[in-house]
Amino acid sequence: MSYTYIKFESQTQAEKAKLLLLKKNISSHIRRNPNPNHRQGCNFALFVDGNIWFAFDIIASNNISNLGVESYRERL
């Protein structure tokens, strides 16, 4: 199964984005990024219930720092 999520450097930023989306009636949840790359190390993923690009626009237009949208195919 594959997932698409918005990636954040810290949980604080991810939580901030989650709260902002909730205020706009978009639910989401945070997980540790299941697929961190070797350059960035650990980071956090926000999984959105609904259109992720719409959510991403809201987050970006509110200047919440993020590392963009990423997809991941589950291996286990």
Add this chain to the structure above:
Amino acid sequence: MIYLNNAATSFPKPESVLTSMMFAQKHIGGNAGRGGNKSSLQAGELIFQTREMLAEMFNCESENVIFTNNCTTALNTAIYGIAEKGDHFIISSLEHNSVLRPLYHLKEKGQINYDIAFADPHNDDVTVGNFARLVRSNTKAIITTHVSNVFGTVLPIQRIGEICKRKKKIFIVDGAQSAGNFVIDMKENNIDILCIPGHKGLFGPMGTGAMLLSGRVFPRELTKGGTGSHSLEKSQPSIVPDRYESGTANLPGIAGLLSGLKFIRKMGGEQAIHRKEIYLAEYLKDELKEISNIKLYDNCGKLCAPIVTLNIENLHSEEVAAALDEDDIAVRGGYQCSYLAHNFYDTFDKGVVRISLGFFTTKNDIKNLIFSLNKIANQKYL
């Protein structure tokens, strides 16, 4: 015990604070930012909620709320984090040693210089003029306490903030005695860095505090290490708040602080709490004026904090504090960690007795205190 040392730490704490601390330790338990397991994420969420509440209370962005162990750590981070060789600082005549000592240390090393602006408790125009007069081209920052921890004097931070804005200087405020008791709006007061304890007016447990940033100034971090982010980079990450919060967060403490903040909201906010405490402080002052041998320090001005400072003729303040302790009344004698305040008010000989009221202080507590002070002040050996 009648506890009247709330300027040192508030006591008792609301029951909800203790319950939350226990819950966090017993049922959450995870280390925030260290792992993707539920308990870690839940810990991170709780910490974020606390950031949000502090950001709302002091009007800044939640990522700019940096948790520290106490207000002193926050002030040290702010001061050492911005100071550079050749800088000049201005501080008030009422600063706590947590401001004076870092600056004195840097001055002794030949790094910086500082001047002291006399804070006139009865005339804000004089105070503001004293600060403005000392600003130089190399002044890096004005650092002032909002409320004196010795005399309860309230400094005009909004007007001092205007000087900083006009002259483009960094404005650092020590909110040790005012956070939770006064409304502090960082934007309205042009505060760049606000340092606060979590365990005084915010009702959190000891071991909590915060440095709040406006976003205009980012001091260098004092500690480096694991942040749970950018783990494959050898250098400290630049993202806020992570860069300032290396090491495991004090989850039970922050959980308690969150409950303390909720308690303030439930009680009607900072102003409601302030009014309740000031009412009893004014009552105490009025009653003490009637007792011979008691010298009250009227260094408060019109707007005051719930702190009453006094001495009894011929007795050292520590003797008075010890005598009150015999009656099971906790106050603070001595010098309250403030060289400057005692120097400017010439109280080096015997210090002062500081009575600091809290939200849970009752009129009966104050009546008992007055009775004890009356007894001590009129003892035969005086």
